[in-house]
Amino acid sequence: MKITVDTNSGFCWGVVRTVEIAEQELGDSGKLYSLGEIIHNPVEIERLEEKGLKTIRHEDLPNIKNAKVLIRAHGEPPETYRRARDLGIELIDATCPVVTKVQERIRKFSDKGYQVVIFGKKDHAEVIGLVGHTNNTAIVIKSVSEIDKIDFTKKTVLFSQTTMDKATFYAIRDEIQVKIKAEFEVGTFEEMAIDFHAKDTICGQVSGRDKKLREFAQNNDVIIFVAGRMSSNGKVLYEIAKSENSKTYFVENESELNPEWFEHAETVGISGATSTPQWLMERVKKTIVEKFEAVAK
Numbered sequence: 001m002k003i004t005v006d007t008n009s010g011f012c013w014g015v016v017r018t019v020e021i022a023e024q025e026l027g028d029s030g031k032l033y034s035l036g037e038i039i040h041n042p043v044e045i046e047r048l049e050e051k052g053l054k055t056i057r058h059e060d061l062p063n064i065k066n067a068k069v070l071i072r073a074h075g076e077p078p079e080t081y082r083r084a085r086d087l088g089i090e091l092i093d094a095t096c097p098v099v100t101k102v103q104e105r106i107r108k109f110s111d112k113g114y115q116v117v118i119f120g121k122k123d124h125a126e127v128i129g130l131v132g133h134t135n136n137t138a139i140v141i142k143s144v145s146e147i148d149k150i151d152f153t154k155k156t157v158l159f160s161q162t163t164m165d166k167a168t169f170y171a172i173r174d175e176i177q178v179k180i181k182a183e184f185e186v187g188t189f190e191e192m193a194i195d196f197h198a199k200d201t202i203c204g205q206v207s208g209r210d211k212k213l214r215e216f217a218q219n220n221d222v223i224i225f226v227a228g229r230m231s232s233n234g235k236v237l238y239e240i241a242k243s244e245n246s247k248t249y250f251v252e253n254e255s256e257l258n259p260e261w262f263e264h265a266e267t268v269g270i271s272g273a274t275s276t277p278q279w280l281m282e283r284v285k286k287t288i289v290e291k292f293e294a295v296a297k
């Protein structure tokens with residue numbers, strides 16, 4: 001049985017950067033609070049907890065003393081920074097620079113009076129941060145079926161959560177254009193007076209992976225997809241792999257592997273989300289070699 005770890009998977013540079021920032025502080029002071037899970041991967045969190053990281057919620061902020069608080073890659077709304085300042089808490093801002101840029105762009109459009117629409121999941125931390133940069137006025141939609149929340153008579157800008165899928169983003173854009181056109185009953189979209197912009201802010205670290213993952217899934221008999229169950233990007237990539245190879249299985253770690261998956265398999269591919277550490281995929285590989293190689297024969 002040939003087992004390959006997907007070289008195009010694992011931590012994106014934004015997550016690598018966040019973990020490095022956290023490890024540096026943990027090395028210096030041995031203590032750091034992360035506001036929300038630093039990444040959506042319980043195994044990596046456990047590793048960092050052993051070094052002194054503690055995960056806290058917003059409601060814990062008033063009780064924080066003698067340690068810094070890390071803002072994770074997803075970013076936070078402006079309110080969080082104000083609150084920390086009022087409470088005298090020192091923040092370490094590890095927001096991914098890609099997310100910071102989206103926050104800035106959204107804020108500019110919001111300040112100019114645009115109706116801001118965000119394609120994303122309303123409870124996702126990144127989206128909560130983005131909405132905060134519009135004074136909580138942005139409309140969040142996660143599919144074409146929700147676009148009737150939008151007022152098509154207003155000047156509008158469409159943005160995306162960085163980990164959503166491109167095909168749906170462009171389907172939403174097209175449908176908004178159709179609705180605006182119907183509203184104004186004019187010929188082509190270009191002729192319309194209405195001001196509508198679609199800003200594709202899906203991160204290249206994520207979108208570039210679809211195509212390579214599809215090939216990887218086709219080229220292996222079995223795919224083991226390793227990610228935390230809370231990872232939004234993990235869910236999207238797993239579905240992509242599954243659509244190409246029905247023998248794709250989701251695990252958080254090596255303890256969830258099932259010997260039946262490897263029966264008659266000649267090739268096994270191990271892939272993961274942008275929040276999946278490389279060392280974890282290697283550990284899954286080692287377990288398959290040690291425990292399940294015999295099953296395949």
Ligand code: SF4
Nearest residue numbers: 012014096098162203
């Ligand atoms: S996926 Fe992109 S936006 Fe998200 S943390 Fe990684 S680099 Fe940053």
